[in-house]
Amino acid sequence: MIMTAEFPDDARVTLAHGAGGRQTAALIARVFARHFQNPDFTADDAAILPVGNFATGRTAFTTDGFIVSPWQFPGGNIGKLSICGTVNDLACMGAVPRYLSCAFQIEEGFPLRDLDAIAAAMAETAKAAGVRIVAGDTKVAGRGQVDGVFITTTGLGELLPDAEPSGSRAEAGDAIIVTGDVGRHGAAILVARRDFAIDAAITSDCAPLAATVRALFAAVPDKSAIHTIRDATRGGVGTVLHEIAAESHVGIELDAPAIPVAPEVRGVCGLLGLEPLYLACEGRLVLFAPQAIAPKLVETLRALPDSRQAAIIGHVTPDFSGRVVLRTEIGTKTLLPEPSGELLPRIC
Known part of the structure; x- marks a missing residue:
């Protein structure tokens, strides 16, 4: 039997829950960590998994979603951002990023020229980062259901030997x-x-x-x-x-x-x-x-x-x-x- 948390009838997800502060931590603890808890579940940027055929025998695995608005900004766009965000999460665990997958949620009517620019930025950034985009998925939502385009990326990386960075390892001094x-x-x-x-x-x-x-x-x-x-x-x-x-x-x-x-x-x-x-x-x-x-x-x-x-x-x-x-x-x-x-x- 699935046991769900007790929430008041008027409890709703707010923008504050996605802002990365106290409400985000509470949402993760009360909903996601509560249901997803297992020995490999982590509060760090990527999970370290005993799978894969990498030389070190250790794999970092992470996923992230991107909904930035505007989709294009000085210095980049949502495509470049989606690659950087996932590559950097793997790197922060001491991993060399190897493979990415990506999923697109695209609003009906989004200009194909803009979508092409986003994909081009992803390819260019992946090449610069030394990572391959190996799989993906595309969904098109009705007008107003998505703000232009959302991207979700998942990454695998190979752990460097003896690298053990973690948010729980900071020490006095x-x-x-x-x-x-x-x-x-x-x-x-x-x-x-x-x-x-x-x-x-x-x-x-x-x-x-x-x-x-x-x-x-x-x-x-x-x-x-x-x-x-x-x-x-x-x-x-x-x-x-x-x-x-x-x-x-x-x-x-x-x-x-x-x-x-x-x-x-x-x-x-x-x-x-x-x-x-x-x-x-x-x-x-x-x-x-x-x-x-x-x-x-x-x-x-x-x-x-x-x-x-x-x-x-x-x-x-x-x-x-x-x-x-x-x-x-x-x-x-x-x-x-x-x-x-x-x-x-x-x-x-």
């Missing part, structure tokens, strides 16, 4: 590294929508990062010393830090002046009262590793084209477990609030 300026993708989408009549030249950071992750692991003798890697997509760096603090039962202290934010992104956030740490990135990683190897990792990152602004932005502490504290420009400390409600702009 770890340095926290971001691979570049934060909030760029979210700001680019916000400006592209023209909802606020803001004219700003902001390009999304959307990029496949598997090569970046391989370079990081190659830079250190002990691959297990890189404790945690996450891509700061929905909910941005701030949400990722709250997730890791909770999973690893540690506290996190950030140094506000050290957090790289592009002037144009900071300007848009200032106008609209937004926090750059909660704006999505699509080409940025958050790393946790011991202080001793952090300078080497930053040096490695700054030699790569997609991470020239890499920086150490904080450290892990045994104090205030599960919390994120921000040390401000004037030296005071304040709690970085856990994200709640619908995070703007909605990007996936």
